[in-house]
Amino acid sequence: MKTPVRVTVTGPAGQIGYSTLFRIASGAMLGPDQPVELRLLERTNSTSQSALKGVMMELEDCAFPLLHGLMSTTDQKEAFRDTDYALLIGARPRGPGMERADLLEANAQIFNTQGRALDEVAKRSVKVIVVGNPCNTNAWIAMKSAPSLSPKCFSAMLRLDQNRARAQVAKKTGAPVSHIHQVAVWGNHSPTMFPDLSAATVDGRKATDILDAAWIRDEFIPTVAKRGSEIIKARGASSAASAGAAAIDHMRDWALGSAGEWVTMGVPSDGSYGIPEGLVFGFPCVCRNGDYDIVQGLGFDDEAKARIAKTLAELESERDAVKAFLKL
Ligand SMILES: NC(=O)C1=CN([C@@H]2O[C@H](COP(=O)(O)OP(=O)(O)OC[C@H]3O[C@@H](n4cnc5c(N)ncnc54)[C@H](O)[C@@H]3O)[C@@H](O)[C@H]2O)C=CC1
Numbered sequence: 001m002k003t004p005v006r007v008t009v010t011g012p013a014g015q016i017g018y019s020t021l022f023r024i025a026s027g028a029m030l031g032p033d034q035p036v037e038l039r040l041l042e043r044t045n046s047t048s049q050s051a052l053k054g055v056m057m058e059l060e061d062c063a064f065p066l067l068h069g070l071m072s073t074t075d076q077k078e079a080f081r082d083t084d085y086a087l088l089i090g091a092r093p094r095g096p097g098m099e100r101a102d103l104l105e106a107n108a109q110i111f112n113t114q115g116r117a118l119d120e121v122a123k124r125s126v127k128v129i130v131v132g133n134p135c136n137t138n139a140w141i142a143m144k145s146a147p148s149l150s151p152k153c154f155s156a157m158l159r160l161d162q163n164r165a166r167a168q169v170a171k172k173t174g175a176p177v178s179h180i181h182q183v184a185v186w187g188n189h190s191p192t193m194f195p196d197l198s199a200a201t202v203d204g205r206k207a208t209d210i211l212d213a214a215w216i217r218d219e220f221i222p223t224v225a226k227r228g229s230e231i232i233k234a235r236g237a238s239s240a241a242s243a244g245a246a247a248i249d250h251m252r253d254w255a256l257g258s259a260g261e262w263v264t265m266g267v268p269s270d271g272s273y274g275i276p277e278g279l280v281f282g283f284p285c286v287c288r289n290g291d292y293d294i295v296q297g298l299g300f301d302d303e304a305k306a307r308i309a310k311t312l313a314e315l316e317s318e319r320d321a322v323k324a325f326l327k328l
């Protein structure tokens with residue numbers, strides 16, 4: 001049996017927390033031979049604390065053999081001390097009358113303080129996924145607030161967008177998701193994202209030879225880009241099970257490797273494809289040996305270039321807006 005690793009989850013009393021924690025404890029994220037110690041960071045308010053107490057009682061009641069430790073705290077340093085993996089799910093949701101700038105500012109404070117705490121006390125090899133929205137910019141803030149950690153420790157969740165994209169292609173072609181490869185989603189986790197099938201294959205054939213260009217442009221791209229708000233409309237609550245599943249997929253592949261499969265991750269740009277260095281951008285990546293590489297050498301037509309420019313401009317404007325609140 002391996003030595004236990006420490007996994008910190010923020011917002012554990014929320015919807016995505018509930019769909020993620022039990023899978024982490026069961027071994028779905030880090031493998032069936034990897035024991036975990038869970039550290040749960042929640043807000044101090046009594047409703048969240050009461051819900052968290054219930055979640056922890058259920059975690060105990062599952063009697064997971066791999067769950068070697070379970071604690072909750074409202075102290076960030078206690079939550080992140082020596083942590084190996086951090087899932088930053090808790091964030092301030094948009095309230096009535098709140099402008100986008102107010103949302104950015106509220107979250108900027110949260111991810112600034114969490115980034116500083118990670119900087120001070122987390123393992124130097126920590127792997128961080130930011131799920132809480134706006135996740136790319138929140139990940140950028142946390143990364144900038146943690147100058148002693150490698151920028152490669154930080155990522156944002158775009159895997160849900162990639163999973164949605166593969167699922168739409170599966171539905172349209174009748175091929176199982178496992179026969180669909182090299183689907184990419186570029187940019188921001190927002191309606192400006194660019195779900196891209198130009199390198200994708202279905203049963204070994206080029207997706208663009210099978211699928212109509214008009215379907216890709218008029219149905220596929222908008223369906224994936226607006227899926228989050230469609231789910232909120234249908235369910236009366238945002239995606240939680242699928243978001244939790246995507247967070248598990250993202251961390252599992254990063255930690256254990258993606259076996260050559262392209263996985264979309266929001267990662268700090270290294271300048272690839274002309275994206276300014278440091279901006280947390282959705283790229284197709286391949287994971288191996290606990291690290292990721294951005295897939296290189298892809299080409300874009302004019303329409304794709306315009307879509308990438310649009311999502312990039314949005315991310316730059318978010319970054320500039322939060323720079324005004326934080327001294328980064
Ligand atoms: N990147 C992605 O693909 C997706 C991101 N999301 C985002 O994930 C976030 C969480 O969603 P849900 O779980 O549905 O929300 P929720 O409202 O059910 O739960 C959020 C939890 O976070 C806690 N929290 C808030 N601020 C915190 C802080 N500073 N420290 C610790 N805990 C804190 C709250 O008390 C609550 O328990 C939202 O920002 C949502 O927009 C949701 C779906 C997909």
Ligand SMILES: O=C([O-])CC(=O)C(=O)O
Nearest residue numbers: 133160227228229238239
């Ligand atoms: O806007 C939200 O909270 C939900 C979201 O990100 C998604 O489902 O992609």
